[in-house]
Amino acid sequence: MPVWNVKNILEWAINYFSCKEVPQPRLSAELLLGSVLGLDRVNLYLNYNRVLNNQELATYKKYILERLEHTPIQYILNEAYFRKIKLYVDEKVLIPRPETELIVDKVFQILKDSLNKREIDIPGKDKINILEIGTGSGAIAISLANEILDELKVSGKVPGELTDEFPEELWEIVATDNDSSVLDIAERNAHSILNNNKFNKIKFIKCDIVPAEDSDFFKKHAGGFKIIISNPPYISEKDYENLPREVKEYEPKNALLGGETGLEIYERILNKIKPYINQEFCYILFEIAPLISTPLEKMSKDILKPSLIKVDKDYNGRERVMIIKI
Numbered sequence: 001m002p003v004w005n006v007k008n009i010l011e012w013a014i015n016y017f018s019c020k021e022v023p024q025p026r027l028s029a030e031l032l033l034g035s036v037l038g039l040d041r042v043n044l045y046l047n048y049n050r051v052l053n054n055q056e057l058a059t060y061k062k063y064i065l066e067r068l069e070h071t072p073i074q075y076i077l078n079e080a081y082f083r084k085i086k087l088y089v090d091e092k093v094l095i096p097r098p099e100t101e102l103i104v105d106k107v108f109q110i111l112k113d114s115l116n117k118r119e120i121d122i123p124g125k126d127k128i129n130i131l132e133i134g135t136g137s138g139a140i141a142i143s144l145a146n147e148i149l150d151e152l153k154v155s156g157k158v159p160g161e162l163t164d165e166f167p168e169e170l171w172e173i174v175a176t177d178n179d180s181s182v183l184d185i186a187e188r189n190a191h192s193i194l195n196n197n198k199f200n201k202i203k204f205i206k207c208d209i210v211p212a213e214d215s216d217f218f219k220k221h222a223g224g225f226k227i228i229i230s231n232p233p234y235i236s237e238k239d240y241e242n243l244p245r246e247v248k249e250y251e252p253k254n255a256l257l258g259g260e261t262g263l264e265i266y267e268r269i270l271n272k273i274k275p276y277i278n279q280e281f282c283y284i285l286f287e288i289a290p291l292i293s294t295p296l297e298k299m300s301k302d303i304l305k306p307s308l309i310k311v312d313k314d315y316n317g318r319e320r321v322m323i324i325k326i
C-alpha cells in the first residue's frame with residue numbers, strides 16, 4: 001500500500017479526474033483535498049509531504065466519488081463564496097455566480113451617486129429600502145446588508161456617528177422567493193453571517209414574485225421601494241436542454257428556467273412590481289444574459305415607461321446588468 005501524502009494523492013486525483021473527463025480536474029482535486037485537510041490551495045503546496053490519515057483518506061475518497069458524478073464542488077462542500085461572505089449551499093439553491101457580484105456594486109454606486117447629488121437625503125426621511133426578488137442562497141441581499149454601512153460611509157454623506165446601532169430609519173431589505181426551503185437556507189445564511197442588528201433588518205418572504213396586493217405587507221410597503229433587484233431564472237427552454245451536466249442535473253430548475261424565451265419571469269416581475277415602485281426615486285436592476293438584453297429593454301420600456309435604461313457589462317465584456325431608472 002502506498003503512503004498517501006498531499007503530493008502523490010493530488011497527482012493521482014488530478015490524473016483520475018482528467019481521465020474521467022471531470023471538469024476543472026486540478027481545481028477540483030485541490031479544493032476538495034484542501035477542505036479535507038483544512039488548508040487553502042497555497043498551503044497545500046507548502047505541505048506537500050503531509051501524510052493523510054485513514055479518516056482523511058476516507059473523506060477525500062467520498063468527495064472524489066461525488067465529483068466523478070459531476071456534483072458541483074460547492075454542493076459537495078456545502079459552501080460557496082460570494083463577495084466577502086461564505087454561504088451554505090446545497091442542491092435546493094443555485095450556486096451564486098461570480099458575475100452576479102456586479103449587481104451589488106451597481107446598487108452601491110447608484111446609492112452613492114444619489115447621495116452625492118442629493119437625490120436622496122440620508123439621514124432624514126429617506127429610508128433606503130431594497131427589495132430583492134428570488135433571493136436563493138441570499139447572496140445578494142446578505143452582501144448588501146453586510147456592506148451597506150461601510151459603502152455609504154465611504155461616500156462621506158452619512159454622518160460620522162453612524163454605526164450598526166443607528167438602525168431603524170436608514171435601510172431595510174426585503175428578500176422574496178417562491179420556495180420556502182430556499183428561504184430557510186437564505187435565512188440561515190443571514191443568521192450566521194450578519195450581526196443581530198443587520199440580521200433584523202432583512203425580512204425573508206415566501207411569495208410568488210412579490211406579496212399580493214391584499215396582504216399586510218402590501219399595505220405597509222406599497223409605493224415604497226427605492227431599489228428593486230432581481231437575478232431571476234432566465235434560461236430559455238431550448239438552452240436549458242443544452243446546459244452542462246453539472247448545472248442541469250444538480251442545480252434547481254426553478255432557479256434556472258425562465259420559460260420558453262427566458263423572459264417569462266422578467267415579464268411577471270415588471271408587471272407585479274408596479275405598485276411597489278417609489279415614484280420619486282426608484283432604480284430596478286436585473287441581472288441579464290446578453291441574448292435577452294434587447295427584448296427585455298423593449299419590454300421594460302413598454303411596461304414601466306422609465307426615464308432611463310442602461311446596460312452594463314461584466315468583467316468579461318458581456319452585457320450583465322440592466323439598470324432601469326423610473
Ligand SMILES: C[S@@+](CC[C@H](N)C(=O)[O-])C[C@H]1O[C@@H](n2cnc3c(N)ncnc32)[C@H](O)[C@@H]1O
Pocket residue numbers: 093094095096097100133134135136137138139140176177178179182207208209210231232233234254255256265
Ligand atoms: C437565478 S436564481 C438567483 C438566486 C440568487 N439571487 C443569486 O443571484 O444567486 C433565481 C431565484 O428565483 C427564485 N424564483 C423562481 N421563480 C420565482 C417566483 N415566481 N417568485 C419568487 N422567486 C422565484 C428561485 O427559487 C431562485 O432562488
